[in-house]
Amino acid sequence: MIKKILFILIFNSIICYPNEKVSLSEIDYFKTGRGKPVVMVIGGIHGDEISGIEKAREFKEYKISKGTLVIIPEANKEAVRNGNRTEYYMQDLNRSFFQNNNDKSSKKAQEIIKVIEQYKPNIILDCHESYYNYDENKDPNFYIGNTLIFQQNTMDEYPELIFSLLEEGFIPLQGAEKGSLNREVSEKMNISVITIESSREDTVEVRKEKYETVFKKTLKYLKME
């Protein structure tokens, strides 16, 4: 009897990877598995982009066969709670990375950077929503739906993955904004980042499928599924 129970305990510890919640002062993250490779998913840098937040919450329950998943479903908790892009007393979190400011958003950005330094992800997937489908002749603040944004380092490191994602219909964009996680982490830390911009012209369910496509292809490429 004792042997049997021991066996079950050992078996469970190998096969099941319950996620572990880690709470820092500004952000919470969820960690599943251990070792390399490491995939990090971020939702809620903008608190009103609900599909990425909901999908990141689902990803934290995902089972993997090797490596580590690090998920931050609500990067800006206050904005997520209130359904705002950014709170009135904060700067835009996605303009606050490596900007040496001393405000609330910069503190959140610095904590996210600390988690990135700790886990050194092979790739970061940052989930966002745009208002409308991509239109090169219109304002990129509103018309970048169904695009993937990445810098040259990500293209150099993951060309096959990128091409397989473009086959799914995403449009590739370069030139993320100064202070954005994408641009600053790519340039200053040389870590690959893909920002997924879904489109509010699609239903929430369709938007969530877009993140899932990128997530699953990334896990498959890194042999973590």
Ligand SMILES: [Zn+2]
């Ligand atoms: Zn956004």
